[in-house]
Ligand code: ATP
């Protein structure tokens with residue numbers, strides 16, 4: 001089977017072609033960073049327009065680079081949520097059009113399932129595994145039992161981890177997108193220079209909270225001399241605080257995951273924030289300590305891409321799970337629970 005995947009849920013317009021026998025054949029990602037940069041964050045209206053103007057040529061490019069023809073495709077997979085609704089509609093409508101004209105199945109993919117399966121693009125990462133999903137809009141710990149079979153162990157009660165990185169960068173004017181810029185500045189700073197809170201560490205759950213940390217960063221920056229050295233120290237201290245929170249919650253989740261299972265134990269870190277090397281190092285240490293083998297997707301598959309959507313499409317097609325043309329675009333769509341497929345948007 002050959003699947004075309006389409007991703008347009010945030011500020012990346014992306015298309016990819018995956019082949020069951022030959023693997024990933026193409027992976028095109030057009031970032032809109034330049035368009036959003038002046039605003040220090042993603043502007044939904046600008047994102048929707050950019051997706052509309054680029055989607056056709058990005059899809060064409062993915063087909064050309066894969067060296068296949070449209071008639072070779074077995075199915076079309078597109079992100080149908082969660083995300084910014086204008087973008088999601090754009091990608092989903094393009095997919096529906098192709099599905100009708102080529103007379104092949106449509107697969108409406110949950111963007112978060114794409115992130116969840118992303119390590120399987122490059123590694124033999126078998127189910128079940130513990131998943132730490134840390135992205136621009138989500139921070140969750142999930143047990144992944146199989147395709148479409150997810151149990152949430154914990155999630156953020158306020159901001160997502162990526163959001164905290166983006167806001168920290170904005171407060172100190174480090175540039176957009178925030179994550180990579182904070183990481184760059186943090187490398188030059190002392191991570192013990194500034195004392196920041198570690199919310200919820202004493203809680204008996206796997207939930208996260210990052211809103212308090214963001215406020216503390218803003219206050220600390222205002223109180224500082226706002227020099228480059230102060231920025232670097234604050235970025236490093238912030239990154240360390242996020243790392244401590246992720247590690248603590250992950251340890252708790254690892255204990256829960258192991259409770260009714262025998263090994264080998266696998267641990268996946270996915271989503272844009274999984275690109276962060278400091279976080280990778282600490283989480284890798286934690287995993288080793290608790291007898292888990294760690295899987296990090298390569299950097300190009302951490303942030304938004306269509307390869308992971310195409311893979312989710314391929315796995316769904318193989319399992320016979322295709323969708324009908326009335327599949328809705330969903331601004332919200334939790335990954336866990338079978339509400340994920342049938343219930344109206346919620347949570
Ligand atoms: P979601 O997947 O929850 O719908 P999204 O698709 O916008 O949200 P991703 O594209 O998966 O999120 O990730 C983007 C986020 O990852 C941004 O918040 C960005 O700052 C963060 N990020 C990217 N690189 C790094 C890094 N090196 N360190 C920390 N954060 C990073």
Ligand code: MG
Pocket residue numbers: 010011012177304
């Ligand atoms: Mg982006």
Ligand code: FE
Pocket residue numbers: 111115135136271272303304
């Ligand atoms: Fe994402």
